[in-house]
């Protein structure tokens with residue numbers, strides 16, 4: 349019986365298949381059973397061979413995924429102290445942006461950003477308040493943010509941060525301590541960071557791939573660093589399956605597919621609207637600033653996504 353205690357006097361287990369005869373005799377029958385030579389300890393699982401008494405089972409700061417929760421259950425632990433989830437308020441801007449499912453008219457586009465960011469944030473262990481789409485009207489963004497402000501730890505917006513005549517996020521933040529600048533990264537260059545009524549705010553660019561890369565490059569690593577969750581992306585170095593060029597003065601984060609032969613192939617072009625290629629990718633590919641071209645076979649850093 350797998351899992352039973354060893355009877356007193358026994359120090360090993362022999363599977364029935366190796367006994368002669370190799371079937372259990374009927375209970376109460378008088379049968380001689382011959383067993384092969386068996387080393388002490390064979391098929392015996394000693395108490396403490398996985399985790400010894402007094403050993404640390406899970407270090408503080410460990411993300412509790414299925415494997416860690418399974419261990420806690422196996423140890424009979426039903427309660428542990430955890431960090432409280434941060435609550436993020438998510439909003440996107442633009443008169444042209446519609447909720448998916450609405451009737452699409454010429455010049456309109458469905459909101460991909462709130463879904464990209466909300467699902468990324470949920471995966472990263474955050475609580476998300478999805479405030480929706482803010483129209484390009486003066487005061488609309490402030491009103492929406494203030495209506496939720498009491499319940500949030502962080503605000504993340506997308507769109508409305510570049511250099512157009514009317515950029516609602518940038519203009520709303522004029523009266524707040526928010527700095528807008530252009531980071532040497534593509535996509536994800538235009539960025540805003542600061543506080544709105546004292547609440548930390550990150551203002552990501554509107555192009556969908558840019559806003560996801562902004563989350564991956566700026567917010568996700570910060571959460572890992574500050575709260576140990578989510579776990580950092582697994583970083584590998586893989587040879588390119590083809591040559592590439594890259595803007596020398598910027599970090600490039602391209603989308604790629606890590607192939608079964610261990611090489612990485614870029615998926616789609618540089619454009620920050622290419623959501624089909626993003627959906628097909630299984631890695632982000634980092635081409636650092638200062639590099640303008642790479643030959644086939646050059647090793648690049650990739651992050652599994």
Ligand SMILES: Nc1nc2c(c(=O)[nH]1)N[C@H]1C(S)=C(S)[C@@H](COP(=O)(O)OP(=O)(O)OC[C@H]3O[C@@H](n4cnc5c(N)ncnc54)[C@H](O)[C@@H]3O)O[C@H]1N2
Nearest residue numbers: 440458459460461507508509510511537538553554555558
């Ligand atoms: N004169 C300049 N124009 C632009 C610059 C620049 O430096 N100077 N930078 C470009 C880059 S790079 C980016 S990225 C964008 C970022 O600007 P915004 O944050 O103001 O983005 P928007 O104009 O609001 O939107 C850009 C693009 O993305 C579409 N969009 C916006 N929100 C959503 C959404 N929720 N779901 C799907 N698509 C969305 C929007 O319709 C635009 O097509 O600025 C460039 N221009």
Ligand code: MOO
Nearest residue numbers: 535536537558620
């Ligand atoms: O930097 Mo924008 O974020 O490329 O598309």
